[in-house]
Amino acid sequence: MMSRRIHGMCLLVLATFLSCIALSAGDHRSVLWRGGSIAVEDAAENVLVSPSGNFSCGFYKVATNAYTFAVWFTASADATVAWTANRDSPVNGVGSRAELRRDGSLVLQDYDGRVVWSTNTSGTPADRAQLLDTGNLVVADAAGNRLWQSFDWPTDTLLAGQPVTRYKQLVSASARGLPYSGYYKFYFDSSNILNLMYDGPEISSNYWPSPFNKWWDNNRTAYNSSRYGSFDRRGVFTASDQLQFNASDMGDEGVMRRLTLDYDGNLRLYSLDAAAGRWHVTWVAVGRQCYVHGLCGSNGICSFRPGPTCSCPVGYVPNDASDWSKGCRRSPDVRCGGDDVVDFVEMPHTDFWGFDVNYTAGVTFDACRRLCLDDCNCKAFGYRPGTGRCYPKIALWNGRIPIKPDQTIYLKVARSVKNQMINQSSSFLHFDGHACTVDERDASVGSSYLHGRSNEINFIYFYSFLAVVFVVEAIFVVVGYLFVFRADPVAAGRVRDDGYSLVFSHFRRFTYDELSDATCGFRDEIAKGGTGSVYKGVLEDGRSIAVKRLGELTQADEVFRSELSVIGRINHMNLVRIWGFCSEHPHRLLVSEFVENGSLDKALFCDDGESSGVVVLPWRSRYKIAVGVAKALAYLHHECLEWIVHCDVKPENILLDGDFEPKVTDFGLVKLLSRDAGSHMALSRVQGTRGYIAPECWTVGRPITGKADVYSFGVVLLELLRGQRVCDWVAAADGAWDLQRLAAWLKEKLKRDDDEEEVSTWLEELVDARLRGDFNHVQAAAMLELAVCCVDGEPNRRPSMNAVAQKLISLHDTR
Ligand SMILES: *[C@@H]1O[C@H](CO)[C@@H](O)[C@H](O)[C@H]1NC(C)=O
Ligand SMILES: *[C@@H]1O[C@H](CO)[C@@H](O)[C@H](O)[C@H]1NC(C)=O
Ligand SMILES: *[C@@H]1O[C@H](CO)[C@@H](O)[C@H](O)[C@H]1NC(C)=O
Ligand SMILES: *[C@@H]1O[C@H](CO)[C@@H](O)[C@H](O)[C@H]1NC(C)=O
Ligand SMILES: *[C@@H]1O[C@H](CO)[C@@H](O)[C@H](O)[C@H]1NC(C)=O
Ligand SMILES: *[C@@H]1O[C@H](CO)[C@@H](O)[C@H](O)[C@H]1NC(C)=O
Ligand SMILES: *[C@@H]1O[C@H](CO)[C@@H](O)[C@H](O)[C@H]1NC(C)=O
Numbered sequence: 001m002m003s004r005r006i007h008g009m010c011l012l013v014l015a016t017f018l019s020c021i022a023l024s025a026g027d028h029r030s031v032l033w034r035g036g037s038i039a040v041e042d043a044a045e046n047v048l049v050s051p052s053g054n055f056s057c058g059f060y061k062v063a064t065n066a067y068t069f070a071v072w073f074t075a076s077a078d079a080t081v082a083w084t085a086n087r088d089s090p091v092n093g094v095g096s097r098a099e100l101r102r103d104g105s106l107v108l109q110d111y112d113g114r115v116v117w118s119t120n121t122s123g124t125p126a127d128r129a130q131l132l133d134t135g136n137l138v139v140a141d142a143a144g145n146r147l148w149q150s151f152d153w154p155t156d157t158l159l160a161g162q163p164v165t166r167y168k169q170l171v172s173a174s175a176r177g178l179p180y181s182g183y184y185k186f187y188f189d190s191s192n193i194l195n196l197m198y199d200g201p202e203i204s205s206n207y208w209p210s211p212f213n214k215w216w217d218n219n220r221t222a223y224n225s226s227r228y229g230s231f232d233r234r235g236v237f238t239a240s241d242q243l244q245f246n247a248s249d250m251g252d253e254g255v256m257r258r259l260t261l262d263y264d265g266n267l268r269l270y271s272l273d274a275a276a277g278r279w280h281v282t283w284v285a286v287g288r289q290c291y292v293h294g295l296c297g298s299n300g301i302c303s304f305r306p307g308p309t310c311s312c313p314v315g316y317v318p319n320d321a322s323d324w325s326k327g328c329r330r331s332p333d334v335r336c337g338g339d340d341v342v343d344f345v346e347m348p349h350t351d352f353w354g355f356d357v358n359y360t361a362g363v364t365f366d367a368c369r370r371l372c373l374d375d376c377n378c379k380a381f382g383y384r385p386g387t388g389r390c391y392p393k394i395a396l397w398n399g400r401i402p403i404k405p406d407q408t409i410y411l412k413v414a415r416s417v418k419n420q421m422i423n424q425s426s427s428f429l430h431f432d433g434h435a436c437t438v439d440e441r442d443a444s445v446g447s448s449y450l451h452g453r454s455n456e457i458n459f460i461y462f463y464s465f466l467a468v469v470f471v472v473e474a475i476f477v478v479v480g481y482l483f484v485f486r487a488d489p490v491a492a493g494r495v496r497d498d499g500y501s502l503v504f505s506h507f508r509r510f511t512y513d514e515l516s517d518a519t520c521g522f523r524d525e526i527a528k529g530g531t532g533s534v535y536k537g538v539l540e541d542g543r544s545i546a547v548k549r550l551g552e553l554t555q556a557d558e559v560f561r562s563e564l565s566v567i568g569r570i571n572h573m574n575l576v577r578i579w580g581f582c583s584e585h586p587h588r589l590l591v592s593e594f595v596e597n598g599s600l601d602k603a604l605f606c607d608d609g610e611s612s613g614v615v616v617l618p619w620r621s622r623y624k625i626a627v628g629v630a631k632a633l634a635y636l637h638h639e640c641l642e643w644i645v646h647c648d649v650k651p652e653n654i655l656l657d658g659d660f661e662p663k664v665t666d667f668g669l670v671k672l673l674s675r676d677a678g679s680h681m682a683l684s685r686v687q688g689t690r691g692y693i694a695p696e697c698w699t700v701g702r703p704i705t706g707k708a709d710v711y712s713f714g715v716v717l718l719e720l721l722r723g724q725r726v727c728d729w730v731a732a733a734d735g736a737w738d739l740q741r742l743a744a745w746l747k748e749k750l751k752r753d754d755d756e757e758e759v760s761t762w763l764e765e766l767v768d769a770r771l772r773g774d775f776n777h778v779q780a781a782a783m784l785e786l787a788v789c790c791v792d793g794e795p796n797r798r799p800s801m802n803a804v805a806q807k808l809i810s811l812h813d814t815r
């Protein structure tokens with residue numbers, strides 16, 4: 001019994017093993033031939049793999065629906081990226097592709113066909129794109145001559161054999177796990193020296209090698225202008241400026257290495273532990289992370305506690321507690337005045353590197369203090385008692401503590417701050433509850449990376465062997481399982497999901513506090529509907545926003561976010577742009593653009609138009625609104641990446657911008673709000689006004705399709721014509737009427753179109769009297785005809801939204 005089961009298991013393992021071989025042989029290629037392409041869909045399978053399998057190239061997920069085309073280390077656990085083609089412009093997760101075109105260029109195109117990146121090799125006899133064992137992606141001709149190679153376009157990482165040169169520099173990423181270019185550079189400066197530089201929006205400065213020293217004190221040379229540096233497979237880096245360093249595991253050629261300019265501004269050499277998939281730092285440029293410039297922004301101070309941490313000095317507050325590179329600002333902002341207004345706070349063991357106004361030696365402390373006191377631009381001064389060195393500072397950057405050689409900074413602050421400090425005997429660093437650690441990946445500099453080949457080695461081999469056997473077994477079983485059960489290939493492959501921190505261009509996650517601030521505590525309510533209240537707000541970057549507080553949502557956070565990721569990538573000029581969301585229990589908020597002219601119902605149904613001086617919506621605008629809304633719905637129904645029924649089309653959900661261009665809002669909400677309840681329940685919860693809901697939605701058991709929106713749109717068309725709510729219209733006509741009877745009556749009227757005169761007068765009676773006959777008869781007649789078809793009780797007889805939009809567009813320019 002037992003042995004049979006074991007046999008069975010062995011067979012299963014063998015089968016999965018064989019299927020793995022078949023899978024890898026069938027799927028993985030290292031060459032993309034001319035005319036071939038790689039699609040973003042099934043990104044985990046659509047990859048080029050170098051012949052030895054050490055590198056992979058394909059689409060790399062940076063966030064929901066945002067992908068880059070990249071080369072990564074196959075064996076590293078988090079699929080560390082070595083090179084990125086389009087680091088600053090990720091492409092869409094659906095429909096994007098990388099293609100070696102017949103004209104010879106390798107291009108990356110977005111879902112809409114736009115070329116996002118190209119090797120610019122069109123017109124060459126390029127025959128293939130190939131991923132080499134070195135991690136170099138090359139475009140070559142039939143004879144093997146390289147026409148283009150990724151080694152010539154480094155991003156933030158050098159691989160063994162890949163040089164940094166006069167023209168090629170490394171640029172850090174902007175944050176952990178994000179591909180975007182950051183502010184740090186590794187490059188040859190104009191005097192042929194390899195440098196690390198912070199090149200921020202306000203300042204730029206070099207911090208490695210030590211900027212205090214002359215180049216000869218740093219053991220470099222400025223006389224070799226060939227400007228070339230690289231490391232070899234043994235882990236030895238050499239450069240033309242005589243920079244030379246070795247990996248701590250130097251000599252081991254079987255190890256894969258990378259030299260990466262990390263997002264925290266430090267340059268590190270890493271070795272891959274292939275069995276565990278983890279990286280070890282084997283060399284680091286800046287031993288003390290706080291010596292990297294720009295980390296804590298202007299006026300910020302970096303300290304070790306025990307990791308690098310940013311804080312503001314006393315009298316200063318953070319500009320943005322979530323992004324310390326934005327630094328601190330003075331509060332209160334007192335710049336000068338006599339001794340009764342300002343004073344100096346002593347900050348021992350501190351330095352703010354750079355930005356000295358001038359440098360004077362042999363002055364007394366009081367003279368130095370007076371120099372800074374009298375100069376409104378002076379923010380602080382440094383003083384060394386022994387030598388009488390005095391250096392007033394015009395700006396405070398690159399602050400760090402503690403430093404060597406020791407020195408003291410005297411910071412100019414308002415006297416009130418100083419008094420408070422003395423009374424509370426508080427520290428000169430002002431943490432304000434905001435102190436946060438500068439994230440550092442393998443910060444274990446110094447001792448930890450130096451371990452290695454010692455007498456533990458036998459055990460290490462022994463356990464490694466066991467571990468490898470176990471890992472290999474586990475991989476076979478897992479891969480076999482995935483293969484057999486056809487699990488989601490993306491989930492099986494390497495996926496990195498940064499919590500939707502970025503989805504395509506602007507879509508992002510907001511914190512509740514951020515939105516509370518932006519809306520002044522949700523004070524300015526601009527609308528209230530069945531799905532929640534809407535508040536006006538302004539983001540820190542000046543964008544006006546509308547924040548919708550979603551009512552009772554029962555579904556899980558992941559579901560909410562995955563629905564949002566669909567909504568977030570919808571982009572159409574007649575749909576309100578969704579900029580982000582907030583999901584912090586119990587709050588669920590949706591952030592969208594603010595549309596200035598309010599909703600259509602306010603513009604259309606204001607009865608007291610004449611008395612209050614509000615201008616009646618003119619015919620041109622009404623027609624434009626009809627066309628715009630039709631386009632938006634057609635887009636949602638037919639063109640959108642994911643098919644969406646709005647389910648709540650009504651004037652309240654049609655917003656008007658400055659030019660009375662309509663923007664439909666609340667699309668996709670029905671999906672957000674339904675899920676567990678089923679669409680009928682959801683619909684009745686979502687519905688604002690009865691009059692707009694298609695009849696089939698009231699009957700349980702009938703499927704709800706896009707035709708429900710067509711019905712609602714028909715009602716809106718009638719209201720645009722009439723300038724009155726259809727329910728009021730029906731009620732006024734005759735108590736017993738309903739919309740169906742009104743539609744039938746209108747249909748009858750339209751049929752008798754032989755007498756143009758008669759139809760014309762009849763139309764004038766029907767169309768909004770406030771227009772005083774100033775409307776386009778052809779357009780009005782067409783709108784009416786469409787409206788009557790749209791509100792047909794039988795969904796199948798209603799036209800599609802595409803047909804409606806086309807009809808309206810065809811008459812748009814009729815005068
Ligand atoms: C291709 O050419 C464009 C436009 O000149 C340039 O921006 C881009 O960097 C080039 N790409 C490569 C990989 O050479
Ligand atoms: C330069 O080399 C000398 C001799 O090897 C060494 O003592 C010194 O620390 C080096 N200087 C720097 C800045 O690395
Ligand atoms: C300059 O540097 C290059 C590359 O490191 C080296 O091959 C060359 O010999 C150097 N030239 C001189 C004059 O030192
Ligand atoms: C690196 O190793 C080489 C030997 O390959 C040695 O000559 C050199 O001095 C070492 N450099 C440093 C900085 O340790
Ligand atoms: C691929 O990686 C393995 C393990 O790290 C290493 O032994 C092998 O030399 C690498 N192959 C190449 C071509 O670099
Ligand atoms: C330094 O600058 C201060 C203020 O700008 C000025 O008063 C002083 O004379 C300067 N000292 C030197 C030595 O230039
Ligand atoms: C601090 O104490 C001084 C007297 O020692 C007093 O004048 C000042 O108002 C106090 N400041 C605060 C903020 O309490």
